[in-house]
Amino acid sequence: GQNIDQPTEMTATEGAIVQINCTYQTSGFNGLFWYQQHAGEAPTFLSYNVLDGLEEKGRFSSFLSRSKGYSYLLLKELQMKDSASYLCAVRDSNYQLIWGAGTKLIIKP
Amino acid sequence: ETGVTQTPRHLVMGMTNKKSLKCEQHLGHNAMYWYKQSAKKPLELMFVYNFKEQTENNSVPSRFSPECPNSSHLFLHLHTLQPEDSALYLCASSGGALEYNEQFFGPGTRLTVL
Secondary structure (H helix, E strand, O other), X not given: OOEEEOXXXXXXXXXXXXXXXXEEEOOOOOOEEEEEEOOOOOOEEEEEXXXXXXXXXXXXXXXXXXXXXEXXXXXXXXXXXXXXXXXXXXXXXXXXXXXXXXXXXEEEO | OOOEEEEOOEXXXXXXXEEEEEXXXXXXXXXXXXXXXXXXXOOEEEEEEEOOEEEEEOOOOOOEEEEEEEOOEEEEEEEOXXXXXXXXXXXXXXXXXXXXXOOEEOOOEXXXXX
């Protein structure tokens, strides 16, 4: 079966750095997405990786290793507004998005 | 209006009611999706429409019936639902179902079935 694993919850301190991991087992691979979802709101797109390596976008970076079935989202200089759930999703060989259950990130002052 | 809109935002219905959820996208996209989001569970893809044609139906019970009259509008008709169908129903759109394009989500309809 297809599976996306990510931690259920993480806590970090304002101003610090946090890394949210995602491992996947899917039938085929056509890219990996990270989304942010604040409570009660729609998921919003953060990043897309299809080749191995690091993609940087301001305070957020996303890394992919296809051989290891592994990705992480790195958030730097954490702000209180970064408190949200972070969803990892992989597009399989049928171009369907397979979603993880999300990681709830709690930022403390 | 911009982006993806959904109405109603909240819906409470009995098991014998019939209701419809509406989604509209103002992004000129060709693909639209219905997802179910339950607490602490992954997003479940329910239906996919690409250029108004249904391309995916992931074993969704027949009490959920989608309708896509054009590329901008998507409906989800509900009838004789069960309490376990209570969830957040999200609509999304993208440039095309088989292209790289991120999906843009609407704010969702919070559905409670009594």
